[in-house]
Amino acid sequence: MASPPKLLQIFVASPDLQLPRRSITLSTDITVGWLKLSLLRSKTLTVDSFYFSFNGRPLPDSTTLAAADVPSSSILTLRHRLAGGGGDGGATGAESRDCYLNMYAVKKPDKVDPNETRLSRWTTCALSSEPLAPPCVIDRLGNIFNKESLVEALIHKRLPKAFSHIRGLRDMISIHLSLIPDADGSEMRFQCPIAGLQFNGKYGFVAIKGCGHVLSVKSLKEVKSSACLVCHKEFSEMDKVVINGSPEEVAALRDRMEEERGRLKEKKEKKPVSCLSGSKHASDEKAGSLENGMKNGSGKRFKAIDIAPVNANKEVYASIFTSSKKERFKETFSCRSLPLGRN
Known part of the structure; x- marks a missing residue:
């Protein structure tokens, strides 16, 4: 048993007819000609005068959406077909078949108008x-x-x-x-x-x-x-x-683009290094320099006895701080100033 055709959502636009862009959900086995006929049915226009294009490529009316490789959410544009020439009196009916064979024997390359390419x-x-x-x-x-x-x-x-x-x-x-x-x-x-x-x-x-x-x-x-x-x-x-x-x-412009990308890449690579060597390392260096200064005599080492109140027992006051007779006490996790054996 054949599997049912898949559904496809596409967008249809027509700048030539000034139609607003709209979304249509269709089956993948729908032909481009049927889609064109459904859009122009309410207008007094010749169907053959229009064609659908996808990414600048014209689509034949007999082609299905699946055969045209139209993916979902694509834009199909309905364009007006330019009228062809003819009727200029160039054919007299007297030409032989050999004239036509010789004319198409060597295929001439199509000439590209530079003005059209530029425009x-x-x-x-x-x-x-x-x-x-x-x-x-x-x-x-x-x-x-x-x-x-x-x-x-x-x-x-x-x-x-x-x-x-x-x-x-x-x-x-x-x-x-x-x-x-x-x-x-x-x-x-x-x-x-x-x-x-x-x-x-x-x-x-x-x-x-x-x-x-x-x-x-x-x-x-x-x-x-x-x-x-x-x-x-x-x-x-x-x-x-x-x-x-x-x-x-x-x-x-390409050289400038590569130069800008190189500077941006270099800036991104330097950013983590500056963070690691920033506040944490700076604080460590500051703490180290302060500690060295205290030990080397460049700064006075703190002693609790020196700032004890006038009427206080200096030894008792100093025992509140860990800097006083630290070798006699063992600090605990819950209280640094309360040594073991004194409670």
């Missing part, structure tokens, strides 16, 4: 390839992420090797991106709050660790100040992190 680095999450949406964070090397995607990958231990330097929340720097008002609201775009330069890779940007504000390099050069131009919080040169920098800038 993708500055407008999408470096981990999930989803459009940037606050809250956003950067790592110590200047890569930019959606905070939710990065935290989820850390919890499930699914970080790629390229981001192995991110070990926890301490390696994330929360940033504040300044939005550009968009008329239709279909896409979030960002800019420098001082110079108004767009956050698209054409201009250099840095993030300030202390406050998290993202400013263009040009604005920091024009207005030379040791305080943030937005919140006026003081910062140093070491607090600036270059976002999506060049290989040389990334190498400098």
